Amino acid sequence: xxxxxxxxxxxxxxxxxxxxxxxxxxxxxxxxxxxxxxxxxxxxxxxxxxxxxxxxxxxxxxxxxxxxxxxxxxxxxxxxxxxxxxxxxxxxxxxxxxxxxxxxxxxxxxxxxxxxxxxxxxxxxxxxxxxxxxxxxxxxxxxxxxxxxxxxxxxxxxxxxxxxxxxxxxxxxxxxxxxxxxxxxxxxxxxxxxxxxxxxxxxxxxxxxxxxxxxxxxxxxxxxxxxxxxxxxxxxxxxxxxxxxxxxxxxxxxxxxxxxxxxxxxxxxxxxxxxxxxxxxxxxxxxxxxxxxxxxxxxxxxxxxxx
Amino acid sequence: xxxxxxxxxxxxxxxxxxxxxxxxxxxxxxxxxxxxxxxxxxxxxxxxxxxxxxxxxxxxxxxxxxxxxxxxxxxxxxxxxxxxxxxxxxxxxxxxxxxxxxxxxxxxxxxxxxxxxxxxxxxxxxxxxxxxxxxxxxxxxxxxxxxxxxxxxxxxxxxxxxxxxxxxxxxxxxxxxxxxxxxxxxxxxxxxxxxxxxxxxxxxxxxxxxxxxxxxxxxxxxxxxxxxxxxxxxxxxxxxxxxxxxxxxxxxxxxxxxxxxxxxxxxxxxxxxxxxxxxxxxxxxxxxxxxxxxxxxxxxxxxxxxx
Numbered sequence: 080x081x082x083x084x085x086x087x088x089x090x091x092x093x094x095x096x097x098x099x100x101x102x103x104x105x106x107x108x109x110x111x112x113x114x115x116x117x118x119x120x121x122x123x124x125x126x127x128x129x130x131x132x133x134x135x136x137x138x139x140x141x142x143x144x145x146x147x148x149x150x151x152x153x154x155x156x157x158x159x160x161x162x163x164x165x166x167x168x169x170x171x172x173x174x175x176x177x178x179x180x181x182x183x184x185x186x187x188x189x190x191x192x193x194x195x196x197x198x199x200x201x202x203x204x205x206x207x208x209x210x211x212x213x214x215x216x217x218x219x220x221x222x223x224x225x226x227x228x229x230x231x232x233x234x235x236x237x238x239x240x241x242x243x244x245x246x247x248x249x250x251x252x253x254x255x256x257x258x259x260x261x262x263x264x265x266x267x268x269x270x271x272x273x274x275x276x277x278x279x280x281x282x283x284x285x286x287x288x289x290x291x292x293x294x295x296x297x298x299x300x301x302x303x304x305x306x307x308x309x310x311x312x313x314x315x316x317x318x319x320x321x322x323x324x325x326x327x328x329x330x331x332x333x334x335x336x337x338x339x340x341x342x343x344x345x346x347x348x349x350x351x352x353x354x355x356x357x358x359x360x361x362x363x364x365x366x367x368x369x370x371x372x373x374x375x376x377x378x379x380x381x382x383x384x385x386x
Numbered sequence: 387x388x389x390x391x392x393x394x395x396x397x398x399x400x401x402x403x404x405x406x407x408x409x410x411x412x413x414x415x416x417x418x419x420x421x422x423x424x425x426x427x428x429x430x431x432x433x434x435x436x437x438x439x440x441x442x443x444x445x446x447x448x449x450x451x452x453x454x455x456x457x458x459x460x461x462x463x464x465x466x467x468x469x470x471x472x473x474x475x476x477x478x479x480x481x482x483x484x485x486x487x488x489x490x491x492x493x494x495x496x497x498x499x500x501x502x503x504x505x506x507x508x509x510x511x512x513x514x515x516x517x518x519x520x521x522x523x524x525x526x527x528x529x530x531x532x533x534x535x536x537x538x539x540x541x542x543x544x545x546x547x548x549x550x551x552x553x554x555x556x557x558x559x560x561x562x563x564x565x566x567x568x569x570x571x572x573x574x575x576x577x578x579x580x581x582x583x584x585x586x587x588x589x590x591x592x593x594x595x596x597x598x599x600x601x602x603x604x605x606x607x608x609x610x611x612x613x614x615x616x617x618x619x620x621x622x623x624x625x626x627x628x629x630x631x632x633x634x635x636x637x638x639x640x641x642x643x644x645x646x647x648x649x650x651x652x653x654x655x656x657x658x659x660x661x662x663x664x665x666x667x668x669x670x671x672x673x674x675x676x677x678x679x680x681x682x683x684x685x686x687x688x689x690x691x692x693x
Contacts, residue, residue: 106683
């Protein structure tokens with residue numbers, strides 16, 4: 080664990096495997112890491128397939144490294160039944176940074192025995208945070224609800240778009256207008272980039288915001304040539320400063336810790352209810368409900384009282 | 387409640403509104419209903435938009451009434467933010483049965499404060515069951531995951547398909563091949579109905595089934611003229627007999643009661659954790675986690691111990 084705290088990639092990788100495997104060692108590990116967490120900035124990266132997420136990640140890493148930041152990337156795959164040993168894929172994704180000891184990239188399956196993404200992501204982020212990375216980029220592989228979910232784990236969320244994908248409407252549909260702290264129109268050398276930017280700005284302009292609230296900027300990049308990427312990192316810095324000064328950073332972190340603690344507590348209870356003593360308490364109660372001997376509310380009370 | 391037990395539509399409707407509104411009276415209501423539940427056969431009806439769900443429901447009601455069965459229909463709309471007072475819609479849906487006292491039709495929103503469909507559906511079914519209906523048809527309005535979820539609440543699930551919708555592939559994708567107890571190709575007067583039936587049969591044939599397992603039949607109907615609908619009700623009877631004899635009915639009902647009791651217990655706990663005593667216990671613990679004073683597992687243990 081000392082090695083992991085220095086950022087040794089093999090040690091860090093091993094700890095993330097413990098999270099992925101839902102290891103019984105996790106409570107001890109999390110206890111040991113608690114004093115070291117809270118330093119890293121967690122940046123979520125989300126967007127539909129085809130907008131250039133991997134290329135953007137690669138370009139962001141480059142810019143952050145230029146500013147002497149240590150960077151970890153966690154690619155969460157909520158649908159994969161396979162463990163995160165997608166090492167070859169990870170190495171390809173590392174692109175320019177394969178030999179840089181200041182960069183750690185890891186994909187992680189959320190197999191979901193204990194609640195999937197909501198259960199594994201915060202613990203993996205805690206490992207990377209305690210390992211001393213300055214910035215942790217979280218992205219989801221795949222589409223749908225999980226894209227929005229990732230934003231819930233981040234301090235700052237970047238929503239990536241690209242021209243020619245009907246993105247304005249997609250964005251509105253996916254609820255993505257509520258989750259972005261920064262919007263980036265990638266592939267901005269293509270036709271239509273300015274229109275996407277304009278549409279997005281006018282949609283964002285419709286949202287009411289309180290005084291002192293953060294107004295999400297809409298930037299343009301061409302990630303393949305790193306054009307505009309320094310501006311994105313500047314905007315991230317500005318957002319980080321706003322988060323600290325407004326008290327929003329603390330609020331977001333407490334809210335996340337709240338969700339995490341609740342998820343762990345509910346998981347512990349569900350496990351316990353599944354097999355209490357010699358029998359299965361929940362099955363006994365369910366059988367009594369089916370027989371009409373009790374009702375579901377009374378049974379639920381009994382379950383809670385016995386836990 | 388006595389009137390509801392006789393099936394008086396206004397009284398039954400009022401009880402379902404209590405469920406929909408997450409009324410604090412529900413525990414008492416469910417306690418009172420417990421001895422009267424367990425009689426009705428719950429039949430799920432699922433299928434993509436356009437396959438003729440409403441027309442099929444109408445035809446099924448007609449055939450069940452011919453066999454002297456009292457029928458309730460619960461149309462669950464997981465996406466609607468509105469209460470189930472969609473009375474006009476319900477009356478239109480009732481079609482031929484608007485004046486028949488042996489038929490009750492109700493749509494219900496699952497607004498989801500307390501967990502949406504999973505929370506409201508079983509309680510609404512319990513009301514209809516205790517009200518003495520012989521058959522309760524549950525269908526979802528809308529598409530997606532909830533279609534599969536409805537099957538989890540039913541004793542028998544009918545999956546509806548229609549020609550010309552690429553249904554074979556749709557079915558395989560939506561996981562619908564695992565949930566059907568009966569498959570019905572509706573609009574069978576159209577071109578391609580036999581192909582849909584053949585494709586479906588061959589896909590179902592690929593599934594391994596244990597000895598004594600139910601083999602889902604694939605039937606054809608033209609619901610608009612009630613053609614083939616008597617065969618569907620016959621097949622439902624056969625499935626009901628198989629459920630009883632194989633012990634599967636009891637297993638399905640216990641599994642459902644289990645989910646219901648667990649959902650209620652978790653909801654009660656989450657409410658309690660949100661505001662214990664004078665402060666908010668969960669917020670306090672979350673703040674300690676963020677400050678690095680404790681870890682999420684220790685906090686979760688404290689939460690469970692204090693509940």
